[in-house]
Amino acid sequence: MSTVASSARITMAQWRTLIEAAGQAPSPDNNQPWAFRPRGDAVEVLHCRARAIGSDVDDLFSWLAVGAAIENLCLAATRLGLTGRVEYMKRPFTETPDGERIATVEFSTGGQPDALAEWIPQRVTNRRFYKRQPLGDADLAPMIASVDGRCVHLDWLTDLPQRKRLARVVAAVDRIRFEHQPFHEEFHSVLRHSPAEEERTRDGLEVRTLELPPFGATLMRWVAPWRRMQLLNRFGMSRVFAGTSAKQVVCCGAVGLVSTTDVSDRGFLEGGRAFQRIWLAATAAGLSFQPMGGIPLFFHKLSSQGSEAFLPEHGGVLESLLPEWRELFPAAAGRTGVMLFRIGRSGGPSARSIRKHVDDIIVKDVE
Ligand SMILES: Cc1cc2nc3c(=O)[nH]c(=O)nc-3n(C[C@H](O)[C@H](O)[C@H](O)COP(=O)(O)O)c2cc1C
Missing domain, CATH: 3.40.109.10 (NADH Oxidase)
Known part of the structure; x- marks a missing residue:
């Protein structure tokens, strides 16, 4: 990924934690159509259109995946004592070499840890047949x-x-x-x-x-x-x-x-x-x-x-x-x-889907 100049209060180790959580989001056919560029206390969320699936309609599938990644960013941030504020961009999106800019998430200190955050690594698609017993x-x-x-x-x-x-x-x-x-x-x-x-x-x-x-x-x-x-x-x-x-x-x-x-x-x-x-x-x-x-x-x-x-x-x-x-x-x-x-209710899945390395989805700041 290319590099850009910026200064950040959030450390690179923390950005890696946040962006790794974002990259664990589900995506259609596991296409992972995203990249993330930290800038100061904010991160730009980029959509890699080249990775989008051909049968998508009005970008619905891409936005569901990118939305899930944004949610993971915000949830993971709560475990670092941070709160994320999401700003969505309007079309036409700004093109960058790493993707089009869809949203910016700006972090500030404060807020309570969200208990859902700890389930991010466990979440998985399970295509087995489940028990037929209706849930109450x-x-x-x-x-x-x-x-x-x-x-x-x-x-x-x-x-x-x-x-x-x-x-x-x-x-x-x-x-x-x-x-x-x-x-x-x-x-x-x-x-x-x-x-x-x-x-x-x-x-x-x-x-x-x-x-x-x-x-x-x-x-x-x-x-x-x-x-x-x-x-x-x-x-x-x-x-x-x-x-x-x-x-x-x-x-x-x-x-x-x-x-x-x-x-x-x-x-x-x-x-x-x-x-x-x-x-x-x-x-x-x-x-x-x-x-x-x-x-x-x-x-x-x-x-x-x-x-x-x-x-x-x-x-x-x-x-x-x-x-x-x-x-x-x-x-x-x-x-x-x-x-x-x-x-x-069912047994666990036979296998889990892989993810890209965090270095492949983060657009790194110059130190
Ligand atoms: C927008 C969207 C549509 C999806 N559609 C299907 C689907 O129709 N059938 C299916 O089995 N999984 C579907 N998935 C699940 C993805 O295939 C799955 O998230 C991806 O392969 C990564 O695997 P994981 O969820 O186990 O991490 C969808 C996921 C997203 C975000």
Whole structure:
């Protein structure tokens, strides 16, 4: 990363602690689309557009990830006796050699340590099937309490029959991912078939984190060329893959929808901050967690770009699913769903995703 001149009261060791915590945030396909430039008592949050995923819509996925990283920065700061004040930039963003400037977080002394901070390193995506036992109000209370109002809301589906209805929507939407060449190629470009392959880029999805059934990893490798996937799709392969996503919705304790009334860069970044707090609260409560980001992303694309933005057959499917999606989350009417996730009780994941080294995401000050 390039260097810039500045003086800082916060030591470089403290910046490393804060930025390492930021880099532990979740991101779509583990793309880690961020860099951080400390300047005095503030840090500039940069978005690396070259790392953003191609299927993103209005930067929703990038902002959820960057928002989660900002939340981690602020939480980790509380453990150093600091409070972060976030200022979001407006478009057009200032371009720098290390990314576009999305936000600045300015730190001042004071404030209480936030207990969620200690769960940052433990938070993980768990794609196993969970116990079907619905979670009760007491189980959900910490997640609800972690969302501190503003433009972000959280709604739940716990009831099994309701989750079965949602599972049908999820399966139908997910099939689109397996039946459209650009989505297929995007997914295979981020798959890492071994820890050694993952180590080379320190990003992407290592195949063990996907919790595939026996021979699943071999099958994934085999279907990487689109023509093979196309061939198998003729025999129902996309249905089989999407069936797994549907089963994940059934095999859990609750499904949550994070939605916002503010459909803007700021609203999506705030959504990411809230999403991270929810996930950390779930981690603290010993609950497993998996985002299902593609579902709200596709519905957002449908509402912002219309069905013409999809292949005709897929646009039609999404339009036909929209009433059911809205009926399942009536409280979210008038808001935009930004993230769907499932939680529940299960064993731990088989593997964790890697992260880039902190030196690769920090734009260092000159001493
Ligand atoms: C915006 C966003 C969308 C995501 N969508 C999905 C998803 O649809 N399915 C899934 O299994 N994981 C999803 N994830 C989880 C990421 O794949 C995960 O955070 C990343 O691989 C890093 O792994 P970790 O969360 O275990 O640290 C999403 C994460 C973010 C931030």
